[in-house]
Amino acid sequence: MRSNPSSGNATEKVLAVLEALPGHERVTDIAAVTGLPKSTVHRILQTLVERQFALPTGSGNYIGGPRILSLAGQVMGRFNPAQHADAALRRLCRQTGCTVHFALLDADQAVYAAKLEGDKPYQMPSRIGRSIRLHCTGIGKAILAELPPAGVEALLERSGMEARTPNTITELAVLQAELVQVRERGWAYDDEENEPGILCIAAAVHGHTGAVIGGISVATITLDPWHASVESLAELVRESAREVSTALGAQPGSQVE
Incomplete structure (x- = not known):
């Protein structure tokens, strides 16, 4: 069973937010499903935005960014x-x-x-x-x-x-x-x-x-x-x-x- 991200290291917290993004756009919702404080979720999202793994929608919500699509395309291109x-x-x-x-x-x-x-x-x-x-x-x-x-x-x-x-x-x-x-x-x-x-x-x-x-x-x-x-x-x-x-x-x- 996967450990609670809130008690994990920084990498686990970032991955938890990334995994939550496809189904949740609001910071409040991502915090709820990951068990992380909203301030932590917001900080992680800002870093993901900087690296283009997330995009702000302009209404305080976030969606997956182009970097995710790029990586997915590269992986699927070599997928066996x-x-x-x-x-x-x-x-x-x-x-x-x-x-x-x-x-x-x-x-x-x-x-x-x-x-x-x-x-x-x-x-x-x-x-x-x-x-x-x-x-x-x-x-x-x-x-x-x-x-x-x-x-x-x-x-x-x-x-x-x-x-x-x-x-x-x-x-x-x-x-x-x-x-x-x-x-x-x-x-x-x-x-x-x-x-x-x-x-x-x-x-x-x-x-x-x-x-x-x-x-x-x-x-x-x-x-x-x-x-x-x-x-x-x-x-x-x-x-x-x-x-x-x-x-x-x-x-x-x-x-x-």
Whole structure:
């Protein structure tokens, strides 16, 4: 748990004010949410204005300044989601012993951005850069569950619902019903729906805007049953998805709990 900025050092106080700026413009409000005296908040804001991290609006209020936008642009220009997700993905791989995937939403499909092999004597046929369909994969269904039903229908009208295996769901109404369950429990299951003999448990990942941007999964083969219950593994996947989402800037309220 983060310490109270009022009892912290000068750096913590400055950071607390910076973090409060996006949602609060008045000195009084910033002081309330940070626990800092108004005089301290005002002094910090004056320094931020001098360095262009804040701008006065002319009515005693403050907003984020151009320097914040400049830094954000520089960071996003070199932003690699897979790199930010790496620690959580490696931990999930160790915890489950399964192959772990991280895929990013790209138009009407998803693309593998990272893959970690588990401690199994076999490897999955997936590869980084490969695109996957959304209606028949664990990650895809986790993503679709975060979209409104009308958006799912429009997407699948464009991409189609090809039968990849005998288990593939090819009827929109059936898939929409499953997506309701995915949304309620916070994870999706691929029961040999994309490739015969392969099972996946997946959860959605959110970005800094709160929108779904992809998902992560653990995968195994039917000849090597899960070493633990699906529910316990799903909770590990959900927790890892939340960790990855946080690493990518998502706020807790935008994530499935």
